[in-house]
Structure formats: structure tokens, C-alpha cells
Amino acid sequence: MTVKDILAAIQSPDSTSEDFAALPLPESYRAITVHKDETEMFSGLATRDKDPRKSIHLDDVPVPELGPGEALVAVMASSVNYNSVWTSIFEPMSTFGFLERYGKVSELTRRHDLPYHVIGSDLAGVVLRTGPGVNAWRPGDEVVAHCLSVELESSDGHNDTMLDPEQRIWGFETNFGGLAEIALVKSNQLMPKPGHLSWEEAAAPGLVNSTAYRQLVSRNGAQMKQGDNVLIWGASGGLGSYATQFALAGGATPICVVSSEQKAEICRRMGAELIIDRSAEDYRFWSDEHTQNPREWKRLGKRIRELTGGEDVDIVFEHPGRETFGASVYVTRKGGTIVTCASTSGYDHQYDNRYLWMSLKRIIGSHFANYREAWEANRLIAKGRIHPTLSKVYSLEDTGQAAYDVHRNMHQGKVGVLCLAPEEGLGVRDEEMRARHVDAINRFRNI
Template identity: 50%
Template sequence: MSLLSEAVLSGASAAEIASAPLPEEYLALHLRAEDVTMFDDVTDKDVRKSLRLGHVPLPELAPDEVLVAVMASSVNYNTVWSAMFEPMPSFRYLKQVAKQGGWAERHNLPYHVIGSDCAGVIVRTGSGVRRWKVGDHAVVSPAYVDDQDPATHADGMLGSDQKAWGFETNFGALAEYTVVRATQLIPKPAHLTWEEAASNPLCAGTAYRMLVSDRGARMKQGDVVLIWGAAGGLGGYAIQFVRNGGGIPVAVVGSERKAEAVRALGCEVVINRHELGITDDLADDPKQVIQAGVSLGKLVKERVGREPDIVFEHIGRSTFGISVFVARRGGTVVTCGSSAGYQHTFDNRYLWMRLKKIVGSHIANLQEQWDANKLFELGHIVPTMSAVYPLAEAAQGCRLVQTNQQIGKIAVLCMAPHTGLGVTDPELRERIGEDRLNPLRGFTPGPGAN
């Protein structure tokens, strides 16, 4: 263990952390460029085979960046995409970043440190960083934006050089250290542990923008919101934002176990998609898509009184045609991803003739992230963490996400030696309550269970 790591873990002062020497290398979960063809002609692209745990050189900081000691991270589906080298090898993204020149050239390396969620301690700041200092506890937004792009100042997600940190950039968070821009930093909620806090930024920020932001579906009190994949990382936060905003969440899940999980989050209306005959190949038959949409619409109307005002989409190919059909007249389908496939087909008559809207949404800008974080600080929204893996076994956690065996989020301990650390407001934590803060804990198998 390096002297800097020892200082962080011992609770040393900011001055002591700042004076501890930087290590030359650090432990990181990463991909190697030489492996990009390993899954050619392979059906099961098992990410445990491509993800490597080993030491990589510590990069130098740019003036607008900070070095964070990563206490905990979490697994997102973009990590799975990276490890499968889909939709294209992430090393192409790193080359694109490097074309900007200057400090961006550091990203183009034969290894890619991945991971887009982080909670940790700032241990160094670049010369241009003003609002953050060594010793601060922070979580990290995955939106990596160019603050010199005019469009960024209208909305950080509109900038032409906006990237998903740890997916389209290097030096991600599934590691002992990570490098982030100061424009990605958010205060860590003081009552949360490192692993709880690390489970939130990407999925919670994304769900917030999709539903609450004026750039998303603009959910109102009383809106009925149909949530696909409701037991996953995005879905668990969507349920909470809908309930907190006075809406009515309707969860679609794939098993009774997942139904139990979304009920633990307070969702009263739960539909098992298998009861509707929704399969991955359904999208190939337009008649079956409409039939499934009719059946789903009837179920929703029976249980809540009307069709969905908003459909929360991130599944993609197998569900998108149903989503367009089932949204009420004048309703909205908001989408942020396509885990089941990018090529969507739908009957356009039900879009144009019923005046519906499709809204594309991606991550969240920094203000939206801070607004979502405030709800965590107040205890109105809680983590959806269901299991915690050590960094040494993070690849297995990624495999669970790849095979859709997880519920909520899987956290990863990076530098933190065990769970339960990082709480600096125990009084607030006690007022909120452990059960309230961990509604999904134990729903996903932990290390050694598989």
C-alpha cells in the first residue's frame, strides 16, 4: 500500500494527504487493446475473460482535474458494453478523445481503466481548480463535458465533445484512484457509506433527467409512469423519483423476486412481463407487438384507472414498439438506452395520429446531478444497492449485470477495506433508519455466492 493510500485510510488531515507522495502506479480493473478480438465468433461474451485486474501507471493531472482516492464504485451496463467490446471497442473512443490534443492525448493508451460511478476523497487538485480542495468527500458525475464549448453552457449534455467518463474516456472509477474534471464533482451525502454513495450518480442522475428535468418527460403530480426493467439500477431510482414527485409508478419486471424488490421500494403496481408473453424476439412480429401493447394497456388501466402518461424506456428493441403503442394519447416515451438492441421498430401511426412524443435523454448535466443529489441528502431518495463486491471480484459483479441476475446496483469496494465507512453525519443516518437506506440489500447474491 502506498503512503498516500495509508494517509487516506487512516483519516489523515488534508495537509498530511497533500504531503504524502503520489504512487507511480495503482490497482485498476481494465481492458487491454490486445484483447479486442477475443470474442469474435463467440456467442457468450463472458466479461470475466476480458476484465483484468492489475497495476497501471498513475496519470498526470490537467489543470482542471482532481485526483480522487476511490473508496467505492459500482457496476453499470456501460461497463458490460466496454468489456464485450460493443458496440465497438472502447479504444476507438479513447483515440477520438486524444484527437483534441494536449492533455486529452493521455487517454489513448493500450489499456482502458473503466467504471463510471465513484465516491471518494480528493487527494490532489489541478492548478485551475477553485471550488474543491484536498480532503473533500465527493461523488462523481459521469458526464465529462467541455466547458469551452458554447453548447455546454446551455446544457452540458449538448456539447459536441460530451463523453461518458470511464466508458468513452480513460482513468475510470473501478480502481484505487481516478482522474476527473472539477466539473464532475458533487458533494457526497454525509449520512451515506462509501458504497451506498457510489451506487447513485450515474443511474440516479439519468433517471432524474429523464423524468423530472424540463429536458426530459416533465413528470407532473398524478402522472402514471410505466417503468420497464424496474428492478434494475435505473428502474429503482425511477420508482423513487415518481413516488417522491407525486406520480404513480407501474413496474414491469421479469420475475417474482424482482417484483418483491420493487415492492420494497414502495411500488404497489407490478406487472410480470412474462405474463404478457413479451420475449426478446417479439419485435420481429408487428402483430404481436400490438397485441402485447393492448394487453399491457388493459392491465395498467385496470390497476390505476388510465393508460401511462410516461413510459420510461431503456430496454430497447424488445420493448420499444410496445412503449410507443401503450403510452396514452399525447403521452411521452423517454429513452436513455437500448440494452436489448439499438434497432427499434414501431408502428408510427400510434405516434403521429395520437400526438405522442419520443424524448431522447443521456446522463444528466451538473445542475441536474446536484438537484438529484440534494434529494439523497434529504433522505427522500435512497440507494438501490443490493450487493457489495471487492475490487478483486468486481468482474463477477459485472457478469451478474451482463446476465441480468442483479437487482438494483452492485457496489464495488475499491480502496475502502470494508463496508460501513464514510459516514460523517451519523445522526441523520439514524433518523432516516438503516432499513430505509438499504431497501434492496441482499436481493443480489454477494461474493462467493456463485
């Protein structure tokens, strides 16, 4: 039995759940990995000079044991997120520390502590097997997966699963991720694949769409409302492109910060009108490595008010971190909210606290999403309210190049990876709905 037999079953219109359940599993599958014995390979290099193409491998690895509450999924397509870049350059630390700690939780989790790490936190594919205790999903179900892995043995996680002490990001802090031909997930990571999307389109939104939903829309985030002005850093990127769509769909006004006219045009295609090209306007928030420039904060605030008719922003959608955080705190309106989910330019944030406490502003930390939030975000994709921002698709063999492009910010929106899918455009089940939204689905393509 090989993965080619699995692919043939997926492509056959006559395959039933019983057919998938009867398929023997292969002994191994191809997967994108990083290796534990190479974690020091970039020592002494600046972050920008660390090359994922050198650390990412395409290996044949054994199919992992299936445990209670878990599912094995044949992965048709996946995508590259920034956490895959961090994993590949071993920053801010090696992910093998995560795998070692997870391996100590139970006898079952010891499977994850290996000398290789199968990475990737998105997938679209087909359920092959479910473990004991799984009732909601069957072999043959077409699914996407969100990346929250929880144990839920503590009461802390039962109001918001993101607060579970054993909360982890699948494919980053666990093994057997989605950049592979087969992936191991917990059944409560699974959601229905939107029928009007191809495999690669359906795989693209998962992590970033759910993250943006919690950050902006959820009561656990900024609770965005109609009429809010929302400053979105990197508004055409993998995360910001979904934040821009949520703002527009929710009746808010996005102020999109981008780094080129090309990226500004992408925001216009999404329907945004207020755009700041930070490169063209030459914002320099740091005078040197150690000193911020408050005059640039004020210049940004003035520019925002010019665009909004005199209003400051109610919400800042933060993820660059060190480079922009001081400016973000400054430009937020009195009583407003800065919500942050990442620090792609550095984790050591500095800001002038007078502008926070004296103006009663709030900083909210937001990390991925719980199952309900991820489900709601996926539901909006399935209804055609929010659309994939897929710009380019790579083969599994070229994942290193895909990660390099994301690392060097050479991409727009999201970049996808074909895993088992032999070509793009497969997996569409609802052609009528697709026809109604095809322009929006493709607006990041061919840029």
C-alpha cells in the same frame, strides 16, 4: 509511498487537507482494465455468451498526469453500470475508438489514448490533488463523481452541457475511470459525498440516479408532474429503481414492469403498488425475430388500465429498446411522452408510427445529465429523499464477476465494488441521519 499510506490518511480522524496535500503520490495503482489487443476475443459469439470475466483485468497502471481543471481522487468504492458491461464485451463497438478520438483533441487528452482502458463511471472517495484553476475543491474533501466529461469550448454546451460537441462519459469514452484505487476526473464532476452513507452506498447512485433524474424530472426530459402515470421498465434494476423512487417522491404513480415475483417484492418495498410481472403474464412482444405482435401491445395496454382504473400512462421510462419500444409507443396516452436513455436489448427500434403521430405523442432522447441535474439528484440522496439501491458488494478483484452478473441480469438494483475501502460500512459521518433512513438504505440488501 503506496496506496496503503493514502488509505491510512483517509481512515485517520485527524488528517487535515494539508496532510493530504503533502502525501506523495504513488507511481502506480491497481485498476480494472480492458486491453486493446483483445478487442476481437469474442468475435462470432452471441452477446449473451460474451463473458466479462475473460476480458476484465486487474492491472497495476501508472498514475496519470494531472492537468488544469482536474482532480486525482483516491477511490474508496465504485459500482458497475451497463456501460462497463458494454466496454468489457466490446459492444456495440470497442471503446478504444473513443479513446483514440479523444486523444486527438489536444496535447493533454493524448494521455487517454492507451493500449489499456481503465473503466468505471462511478466513485466515492477523497480528493488527493487538484490541478491549476481548481478552487472549489481541496485535498481531503470527501466526494462522489458524476460521469459527464465536457470541454465547453463551444457555445453549444453552455445552455445544457450535455449538448457540448465534446461531451463524453467518463470511464467509458475517457480513460482513468472509477473502478480503480485512484481516478482522474474533471473538477466539475465532483459533488459532496452524502454524509449518512458508507463509501459503497455513496458510490452506487451516481450514473443511474442522475440519468433517471434528467429522464423523468428535468425540463430536458419528461417533466414529470404530480398525478402522472409512469410505466417503468425494469423497475427494480439499477436504473429503474431510481425512476420508481422519483415517481413516488414526485407524486406520480409508477406502474412497475419486472421479470419475477422477487423483483415485484422489491418494488413493493419501495412503496409501489401497481406491478406487472411480464414473465408471469407471459408477454411476448415479438412473434419472431423480425415480426412484432401488436396483440401483445394491446394486452399490455388493457392490463395497465386495469391497474390504473382506466387510465393510460402519461410517461414511459424506456431503456430496454428493441424488445419493448413498439409496446411503449402504443400504450402511451394521447399527448404522452416516451423518454428513452438506452437500448440494452438492441438499438434497432421498431414501432408503428400511426400511434405516434396521430396521437400527438413525443419521443425524447435522454442521455445521462448535466452538472446541475447531477447535483440536484445527489442533493436528494444527501437529504434522504432518494436512497441507494445497493444489493451486493464485490472486491476489486471480483469486478469481472460483478460485470458478468449485471450482463446476465442476475443482480438487483446496483452492485458495488470496494476499491481502497478494506470492508463495507466505512465512511459514515452522520449516524443520526443514517438511523432515520437505515431501513430504506438497506431494502435491496439480502434479497
